[in-house]
Amino acid sequence: MDRDNNEKNVTETTQDSRRRFLGRSAMLGLASAGVAALAGCKEEAPGKAAPTAAAVPNTGGAFHEVAPGQLDDYYLLSSGGHSGEARVIGIPSGRTLRRIPVFNVDPMVGWGITNESKAILGTRPDGQLKYLTGDTHHVHASYKDGTYDGKYAWINDKINSRMARIRLDTMECDKITEIPNVMGMHGLFPDKCDPVDKKINYTTRVFAGSEFHLPQPNDGRDLDDPSKWYALFSCLDAETMEVRWQVRVDGNMDLVATSYDGTLAGSNQYNTENAADQAGMMAAERDACVFFNIARIEAAVKAGKFTHIGNSKVPVVDGRKVSNGDPKTALTCYVPVAKNPHGVNASPDGKYFVCSGKLSPTATVIDLSLVTKWFNGELKTERDAVVAEPEIGLGPLHTAFDGKGNAFTTLFLDSQIVKWNVDDAIKQYKGDKTVKPVRDRVDVHYQPGHGYISMGETKEADGKYFNSGNKFSKDRFLPVGPLHSETEQLIDISGDKMRIVSDHTAYPEPHDAIIVRRDIIKTRQIYNLDDFPNKVTSENAGIERKGNKVHVRMMSQAPQYSLPVIKVKKGDEVTLTLTNYDKVEDLTHGCAIPNYNINFIVNPQETKSVTFKADKPGAYWIYCTHFCHALHLEMRSRFLVEA
Numbered sequence: 001m002d003r004d005n006n007e008k009n010v011t012e013t014t015q016d017s018r019r020r021f022l023g024r025s026a027m028l029g030l031a032s033a034g035v036a037a038l039a040g041c042k043e044e045a046p047g048k049a050a051p052t053a054a055a056v057p058n059t060g061g062a063f064h065e066v067a068p069g070q071l072d073d074y075y076l077l078s079s080g081g082h083s084g085e086a087r088v089i090g091i092p093s094g095r096t097l098r099r100i101p102v103f104n105v106d107p108m109v110g111w112g113i114t115n116e117s118k119a120i121l122g123t124r125p126d127g128q129l130k131y132l133t134g135d136t137h138h139v140h141a142s143y144k145d146g147t148y149d150g151k152y153a154w155i156n157d158k159i160n161s162r163m164a165r166i167r168l169d170t171m172e173c174d175k176i177t178e179i180p181n182v183m184g185m186h187g188l189f190p191d192k193c194d195p196v197d198k199k200i201n202y203t204t205r206v207f208a209g210s211e212f213h214l215p216q217p218n219d220g221r222d223l224d225d226p227s228k229w230y231a232l233f234s235c236l237d238a239e240t241m242e243v244r245w246q247v248r249v250d251g252n253m254d255l256v257a258t259s260y261d262g263t264l265a266g267s268n269q270y271n272t273e274n275a276a277d278q279a280g281m282m283a284a285e286r287d288a289c290v291f292f293n294i295a296r297i298e299a300a301v302k303a304g305k306f307t308h309i310g311n312s313k314v315p316v317v318d319g320r321k322v323s324n325g326d327p328k329t330a331l332t333c334y335v336p337v338a339k340n341p342h343g344v345n346a347s348p349d350g351k352y353f354v355c356s357g358k359l360s361p362t363a364t365v366i367d368l369s370l371v372t373k374w375f376n377g378e379l380k381t382e383r384d385a386v387v388a389e390p391e392i393g394l395g396p397l398h399t400a401f402d403g404k405g406n407a408f409t410t411l412f413l414d415s416q417i418v419k420w421n422v423d424d425a426i427k428q429y430k431g432d433k434t435v436k437p438v439r440d441r442v443d444v445h446y447q448p449g450h451g452y453i454s455m456g457e458t459k460e461a462d463g464k465y466f467n468s469g470n471k472f473s474k475d476r477f478l479p480v481g482p483l484h485s486e487t488e489q490l491i492d493i494s495g496d497k498m499r500i501v502s503d504h505t506a507y508p509e510p511h512d513a514i515i516v517r518r519d520i521i522k523t524r525q526i527y528n529l530d531d532f533p534n535k536v537t538s539e540n541a542g543i544e545r546k547g548n549k550v551h552v553r554m555m556s557q558a559p560q561y562s563l564p565v566i567k568v569k570k571g572d573e574v575t576l577t578l579t580n581y582d583k584v585e586d587l588t589h590g591c592a593i594p595n596y597n598i599n600f601i602v603n604p605q606e607t608k609s610v611t612f613k614a615d616k617p618g619a620y621w622i623y624c625t626h627f628c629h630a631l632h633l634e635m636r637s638r639f640l641v642e643a
């Protein structure tokens with residue numbers, strides 16, 4: 001389908017496009033059915049690494065199908081957009097395995113209801129949650145030796161500028177940090193090793209950009225003078241999640257990428273104009289990718305060359321161009337890239353960052369060794385670090401890599417994924433007119449945002465699957481009212497030609513995700529009783545009163561709670577702590593108290609607590625919400641509130 005046709009697609013009737021796509025998929029169906037019959041259904045042993053591209057036939061076969069009872073090859077860890085959550089999906093099946101509440105409230109888990117989750121989310125002085133909203137876009141996991149170590153993933157909240165961490169052994173959020181002095185915290189990326197101490201070949205920092213510039217401090221000053229506002233780049237400690245330092249920049253920051261050698265982090269900037277309106281943000285012909293020299297920034301912080309903003313204790317160093325004129329001491333380097341870029345991605349060979357043009361039909365390839373040369377005073381201009389700028393199509397957003405020298409970029413306006421060869425793009429940029437970097441294009445349905453490849457953000461990029469996260473599904477699924485599901489399309493990229501192998505629905509609206517080989521993630525089967533300092537034991541179980549504070553300590557073991565009756569007085573402040581003594585994997589119990597807005601689960605050997613005011617006299621049946629036993633419905637306890 002050519003570009004004109006595609007453009008028209010966006011507005012043509014459902015009837016027309018439906019017919020066209022039925023035709024297409026019928027052909028695809030025939031092709032794959034034939035080869036599937038010859039090749040049989042390919043299955044892999046659990047824990048085995050994905051097969052190499054050479055072993056996978058390009059022209060069909062059902063290798064992406066996961067038969068009943070079979071396990072997926074990969075975990076896809078996805079953001080959930082303004083649902084505020086994270087999601088875990090099996091690839092290639094597309095089956096949803098888990099939804100992880102992060103910035104949202106989730107009554108299934110009790111996230112935002114239990115004391116433990118409220119402590120992570122943050123509360124106001126009256127004990128209510130500080131925020132009820134979140135907007136997650138980017139998920140990236142911790143590294144060791146240039147690949148995932150399966151320990152953590154980080155996810156952003158663009159609305160309230162928070163960074164959350166998810167433990168990958170329990171798939172639960174364990175820390176959230178609100179970043180000071182920034183708004184629109186969007187891109188994030190962990191580092192992959194230390195720039196100075198080469199023994200640290202794993203993640204110890206997480207970087208965050210910020211999209212919106214602000215009066216500093218944002219306390220009501222300078223409201224009418226946006227020219228004084230600015231944005232900050234932040235570095236968090238991967239373990240403590242504390243903000244270590246911030247860098248003041250010119251312009252804004254969108255997404256973030258890091259180099260494999262730990263020396264550089266970079267962020268694409270679409271508002272180098274520092275404009276406060278849309279026309280202003282599109283004024284310049286070129287914007288930039290700003291690079292941060294991590295070792296120099298940390299040396300500057302150590303040497304005390306920083307300031308503070310308002311009440312924040314975080315050291316802030318100056319990364320503006322005016323203060324960084326000499327490359328040999330500069331903390332930042334602004335490499336000009338095509339207009340209003342969206343996305344910056346690091347190639348798995350460690351050599352390049354690619355920024356997409358968004359308002360330019362090009363991708364800009366930056367050679368990291370040349371950025372380092374610039375910082376050493378050995379490169380004439382920042383722009384000389386650009387080694388290619390191939391024309392790839394309209395509305396390029398995000399780029400992923402197959403580990404075989406090819407880049408795959410989502411084209412939002414063209415509704416396509418374009419595959420292009422990085423080395424050929426570089427040759428073309430040098431003047432070789434015979435090479436054509438673009439290798440293949442495939443229509444996706446429709447308007448792709450993020451695209452990502454199995455293990456594509458690691459040195460183990462395996463070039464097997466590309467997931468296209470499409471922003472509009474239009475006619476792909478049964479209509480469900482004015483709000484449509486989104487489409488996630490899985491594309492087999494193991495051969496020369498891309499091939500869409502399945503459509504999956506997505507509840508709006510996931511943005512970025514990563515696809516992690518399943519042998520990397522090792523989840524716990526049950527919790528450890530002793531990890532919970534407030535665990536209930538046979539010694540402390542029961543009801544303890546101190547004035548009008550009542551502490552109820554209860555245990556659960558299928559199909560019973562340890563206390564059949566709990567009696568309190570109206571006006572008491574009740575804390576209910578529940579420890580699940582079941583040891584069987586997945587033998588979870590729920591705990592709901594009607595009319596009191598209490599609902600949470602306790603997994604095997606886990607402890608959780610809730611605190612609330614017993615302000616309604618009467619009898620309330622505490623009941624188990626999570627089907628646990630043949631006598632699950634009988635698993636109840638009387639909560640009696642005396643008038």
Ligand code: K7E
Nearest residue numbers: 137397449450511512
């Ligand atoms: Cu990563 Cu959606 Cu936040 Cu692009 S952004 S699509």
Ligand code: RUQ
Nearest residue numbers: 625627628632633
């Ligand atoms: S009852 S196992 Cu809730 Cu209809 Cu069901």
Ligand code: CUA
Nearest residue numbers: 624626628632
């Ligand atoms: Cu315990 Cu259901």
Ligand code: CA
Nearest residue numbers: 270271281282
């Ligand atoms: Ca711009």
